[in-house]
Amino acid sequence: MNAAALLEALRAALGAGQVLHEGDLTAYELDWRKRWRGKALAVVRPGSTAEVAEVVRLCAAHGASIVPQGGNTGLVGGGVPDTSGTQVVLSLSRMNRVRAVDAANLTITVEAGCVLQALQQHAAEAGLLFPLSLAAEGSATIGGNLATNAGGTQVLRYGNARELCLGLEVVTAQGEVWHGLAGLRKDNTGYDLRDLFIGSEGTLGIITAATLKLYPRPAATVTALASCDSLAQCVALLGRAQARLGSGLTGFEVMGRFALDLVRQHFPQLPQALAPAPWTVLLEHADAEGEQQARLRFESLLEAALEAGVINDAVVAESLAQSATLWQLRESIPMAQSEEGLNVKHDIALAVSDIPAFCERTDAALQASFPGVRLVNFGHLGDGNLHYNVQAPAGTPPDAFLAQHEAAINHLVYDAVAAFGGSFSAEHGIGALKRDELAERKSAVALGLMRAIKQALDPQNRLNPGRVL
Ligand SMILES: Cc1cc2nc3c(=O)[nH]c(=O)nc-3n(C[C@H](O)[C@H](O)[C@H](O)COP(=O)(O)OP(=O)(O)OC[C@H]3O[C@@H](n4cnc5c(N)ncnc54)[C@H](O)[C@@H]3O)c2cc1C
Incomplete structure (x- = not known):
């Protein structure tokens, strides 16, 4: 060259x-x-x-x-x-323009470099909602969100980035432009090229713009925290919340005690709404009718759960500001964790019903093999997605610990995930980190199909080589 x-x-x-x-x-x-x-x-x-x-x-x-x-x-x-x-x-950072908002079609068309938070803001200015939401939304772009098929905190109600995308504009590996920016909810005209590019992590084409779904803004959104003794209780609470709130349940996040301990330690200025408990659940309920209605439904759900012994304590946010503070607790976990030092991250998906047994067995196996490791376990329980992260024992230098044990920890955790029929990458993708894992754990048929797609679209291997495959 x-x-x-x-x-x-x-x-x-x-x-x-x-x-x-x-x-x-x-x-x-x-x-x-x-x-x-x-x-x-x-x-x-x-x-x-x-x-x-x-x-x-x-x-x-x-x-x-x-x-x-x-x-x-x-x-x-x-x-x-x-x-x-x-x-x-x-x-793509300079390509951040909004190309069109079609309020009647409930769509917005934006360039790929539009920052997620700015996109949410554009939707709000049109009186509508773009629901994708994650802790990195102040910097992450919609192009990156689509390229990784990002999940986040609203998947329970609205789906992953894939479910929010109706059309794409993509520059191919040959430097051609595929104009696929249709705002159609139905279009069965051959293979789905849009879904091929979504989640392909920059290896099949460069996303330059997208047409995305918007939703009516709920009249009210109410947030609550509840504490539980066990993950089984958290799952029971999820079942109750789904039955009581239906599609009005927009968020259901769990936070293990050590994850919140790290937030307390590294961000002491954040108010703690509930006493420390083995598990804390953050619930969000959006209602089309209004705040009073939402609050009543939420309170009756939590009172019944308290009476049944499913939860030990709960608090419903009194204001939008308090809601924001509760979300801040959850969203500060990744930062608190990185303040604590390098750790072994696992972004896993399991059937919700398997999560308590998975954690019980895998926690025990990790302690037996790596005594003293600290589990930063939190995530989107409503989607069956845990961030099951392993921090070095207190006082052990994280770099040295990772150098010595990371591979073995991954092996143990991913074997356990496989035994439960789960996925070793729920929402973060493969990138460089999990490429070898993909090669080892996907079936030969699946890998063959993936390689054939890569070969067909990018035969010279010019787009993000060495990532994913
Ligand atoms: C604090 C924190 C919290 C997070 N929480 C979540 C969460 O809850 N859920 C979740 O899913 N993720 C989460 N993430 C991960 C991350 O924010 C997402 O993966 C996000 O979608 C990446 O967007 P980005 O613009 O930063 O992409 P980048 O990091 O720039 O790129 C990510 C991948 O996409 C490719 N790519 C980027 N733009 C394009 C494009 N236009 N066309 C083709 N390929 C492209 C890149 O080559 C790369 O492979 C979190 C990250 C942080 C730091």
Whole structure:
């Protein structure tokens, strides 16, 4: 590859200011967890779909591979370059415009670099709701959300990013543009290309825009915390909440005691609404009728659960500000955990009914093999998705602990997940982190089909090579 010639061609296509080559590129080269630090040949920041296509064609002509990047909040090392110094990071950050809002069709069309929080805000300004929500929403982009098929806290009611997307615009590995921005809820015209690109983590095409579903805003949203003695009780509470609230149950998050202990320790300014308990559940209820109605339904659910001994205590937020504080407790867990030091993360999915037995057996197996490890267990129980993370024993340097035990811990946890018929990646994707896991644990048939798709769409392996497959 003639790097100087490629850089010159990229500067001619985008303008020198949008081709970053020298200086500090840490923001693009280091991932959020600070586990992967690569070296880019350049970071390019195209401002339009035509410019993205031109970058792809130029990189192909010069033999360079491309790493698409949104907000760089991914947790599996998929959005940063490798260490070769030959990859081009293609940042979508300048492509953040809203192209259209169609209130009657309940859709919004935005460019891929639109930050999720800004997208939620645009929907709110139109009096509507874009429900995708996750703790990194202030930086994560909709392109990254779709490329990873992000989940988050509202999946129970509205589904993953995939379920919220009606159409895509994609630049292919050949530098062509697929215009698939239909706002249709029904379209059975051949293979579903949209669903192929969603969740492909930048390995099949570059998402440049999307048409997304909007929803009416609920008249009221009420949040509560409840404490339970066991995960079995949390599951029982989920069943009661689903029966009582139906689709009005929009969030159901669990937090293990140690996860909240870390929040207390690292963010002491956050008020703790309930006394520490083995498990704390955060419930959210959205109601089309109004706040009073929502609150009454919620309170009767929690009172009945208290009477039945399913929960030990509960508090219903009195105001939007208090609701926000309760959510902050939940959303501060990843930060508190990273303050505590490197840890072994597992983003697993299981049948909800299997979760108590899975945790009981796997907790015990981990303690037997790695005495003193601390479990930061929390997540989207309503979706059967746990962030089952393992922190080094207190006083043990995390780096040394991970270097020695990470592989064995992963093995133990993923074997247990497999024994319960679960998934080793619920919502974060594969990236670099779980590529070997995918190769080891997916069936030969599934891997063969995936490789055939990659070969058909990107035969030169130019898009995010070494990620996923
Ligand atoms: C504190 C915190 C909390 C989080 N909580 C959640 C959660 O609850 N649920 C959840 O699902 N995730 C969560 N995440 C993970 C992360 O936020 C999501 O994966 C998010 O969707 C990534 O968006 P991004 O724009 O930052 O993508 P990046 O990190 O930039 O990229 C992620 C992947 O997508 C590819 N990509 C990015 N943009 C494009 C594009 N336009 N076209 C093609 N490929 C592209 C990249 O190459 C990479 O493989 C969390 C992360 C943090 C830091």
